[in-house]
Amino acid sequence: MRVLYFAWLRQKIGLAEEEVAPPETVRDVAALIDWLAARSPGHAAAFADRTVVRCAVNQDFATPDAPVRAGDEVAFFPPVTGG
C-alpha cells in the first residue's frame, strides 16, 4: 500500500510518501490512521487531531469508514485550500 502525505502532514511526518504493509486487521481508513500514528512521533503529531485530516483512497475523497486494502494508494492531507 502506497501512502502519500501533503502540506503540513508531509512536514510533520517528514515524508511525502511511503510504502507500507499494515496487518490484515487494518480494513478501513480509520484503522489505517491508528496504525500509521504509531509508526513515529512525527506520524503521531500529524494524526493528533483527526478532525483536520482529510483522506483520499485511489485519488477519490474517502471517509474514515472507507475500506482500504493492499495495493491501494491512500493520501492524507488537510482540508483543501486551492482557488
Next chain:
Amino acid sequence: MGRVVVQQAPFDVGAELAALTAGRTDIGGIGLFVGTVRDSAGGRPIAAMTLEHYPGMTERALAAIVAEAEARWPLAGCTVIHRVGRLAPGEGIVLVAAASAHRQAALEATAFLIDWLKTKAPFWKHEAFAEGGGHWVEARETDDAAAARWATERTA
C-alpha cells in the same frame, strides 16, 4: 470539452479567452474569474505563496468539476487553469472561464466552477511571511458554504 490545466507558468488571460472563443460565433457571453495572490494575510505582509497539489488526483478532480458544470449549464466551452509552485503577490493563481449563449449560464457556471474547485480540488496554499516564517492557509467555512449552495440550487 473543457480545458483543464495545472501548470507552474503564468497564464495569459487574453490568450485563454481567445482560445475559448476561437472559431465560435454562437457564444453570447463569457464568465471569467481570476484569483490572485494577496500581499498580506491577517495584516502580515506576504513574501510569497506556494501552491502544493496532488498530481493525478488534481487533474481528475478538476475534470469532474468541469463535467458537472457542463451537465448543469449549456456551455459552449470552459477553461480551468490552476498554477502550482511559488507565486509572488499580484500573480494569478487560478483562471476559470465559462462561455455560453447567454450570460446567466456563463456567470453561474463560472461561480460554480470556482466554488467547487475551492472545496473539491486537492490544492494547498502556504504563505511565507515577509518577516520570515510562514503558515499553511486554513480552509474557511465560508468556502464550504459557498460550495454547498450549489448542492441544492439546480439550474437548467
